[in-house]
Amino acid sequence: MSRPTPAPATGAKPKLKTSAMIASIAGEGQRTTAAPFGNALVELGKTREDIVGLTADLAKYTDLHIFAKAYPDRFYQMGMAEQLLMGAASGLAHEGFTPFVTTYAVFASRRAYDFVHQTIAEENRNVKIVCALPGLTSGYGPSHQAAEDLALFRAMPNLMVIDPCDAHEIEQAVPAIAAHNGPVYMRLLRGNVPLVLDEYDYKFEIGKAKLLRDGADVLVVSSGIMTMRALEVATMLERDKVDVAVLHVPTIKPLDTATILREAGRSGRLVVVAENHTVIGGLGEAVAGALLRAGVHPPFRQIGLPDEFLDAGALPTLHDRYGISANAMAASIKGWLG
């Protein structure tokens, strides 16, 4: 596909620059917590001596360096070799350890898929795969944009799939997935991570969807960063007298079908599934399938990434372009309500 020669930036508004590969997704002025994953793992490591950390040359970029610094003898640098990373983690788990494995979501899902499938999921090893740059959280281009990680990992038997929203949830999810005996894939937000859910009296529980706010007109079903966007959208739409409920679904698999059916089955609401993922094979289609199978048929829309290779650029630009920024999401919902 060719693309037109861009016009030079003119006028008062300069074009934004491509976001750094590990740019924080925090909005301006948003409250954040530094490295919630790394710090939570260090805390957990105090009592869980079976926990070891492995990475493929991305410790610093997944906040695992904090664990490595705290427990140097429990940290394994496996080099830039994701297949080895997964196989070795399986081997350590087979010997009774609980490996937390980090890399970018693209490499765990796309490059090492067969190793995760055969050595971790099929053998049902107690490995926690925790991956940065999920969905569209990098402006670097398709090489680093894991738009399909949830679809790939949802399709893998035995594997639990978690998409946390913010620092508060990550801090709670780390001990929770460590306590679960079995393989887990968890999306990771690293660096200065937005802090949102602490204001909602929220507690992460594996396999549980939680209604963060109720509303009569629209039910947004969301996971990951799209939940914080949904909460923002709900506030924005209050001004337009649109009442938005937000159901947060951090566990993509196993899906909390009962809660989803209960909420989506309440009559009179538009159901919108919002995900930081391609519209193919992620939360949207998981929810759609659950509704269809149960004979629940509310008006249904999806907010997610298009089925195409995404552009490089600044994250705010890209989130607007692909409809997952709060503004774009609010506009879509208003359009659907007519």
Next chain:
Amino acid sequence: MTTTAIGHNTHLAERAYRIRRNALLMGEVQGQGYIGQALDIADVLAVSYFHAMRYRPAEPEWEGRDRFMLSNGHYAIALYAALIEAGIIPQEELETYGSDDSRLPMSGMASYTPGMEMSGGSLGLGLSLAVGRCLGLKRKGSDARVYTLFSDGELDEGSVWEAILSAAHWKLDNLIAIVDVNNQQADGPSTQVMAFEPLTDKLAAFGWFVQRVDGNDLDAVVAAFDVAKSCPDPKPRMIVCDTKMGKGVPFLEAREKNHFIRVDAHEWQLALDALDAGRTA
């Protein structure tokens, strides 16, 4: 197991014969199987299970056992044959090989087969798993070893070289890897599919302690395992075993070389007879 003096490994020859026989019986049950490989690797398995390794037949998950990782999962017929001979899998299960609901599927499965330390089938997994097992054993302060069998065709897989780099990096002297060089893979002779020689030099350059032996010479294999175990170098150990497809059954040895040797229904008994003839010779 006690060590027999070099040149007098008659008890191992008998074990190897029985492993080959078990494999042929399984091939007959299923009507097919990677029998060429099973016959070529029987001597290495006899030395592994009846000379080198520490294990308890009645307790396959015994913590102190040496771990045997079958990276080339299609060799499962050979490993089942050895596990039956070792008493880890009951002899009567042999007849279920490759049948519905059997614990002995054509490719090895860790999830439900006693003595199977990994799920194979997809090639190039074993050495990476072995690296993790070795790191784990060292963490636990265990003196158990990890034996990993893989095939020359797997040398084409990048993951094998990731693990080869890593095992040397971590100085995994508790790892004894065995590569079966029978020079056959799916599309033809392994050395022609993707040139990997000089293999010994390559592996040594990667930081491994390397020996190369005739994998069908029991005395040589015993000696190589002994040296691999006693070597004081802080290096992973590799034993390159040159083997002959179909070994022990002359008409299969002579058959046109093929990754998947075709054996007609009436030939299984002929193969067993030929094996028996070689035993008494």
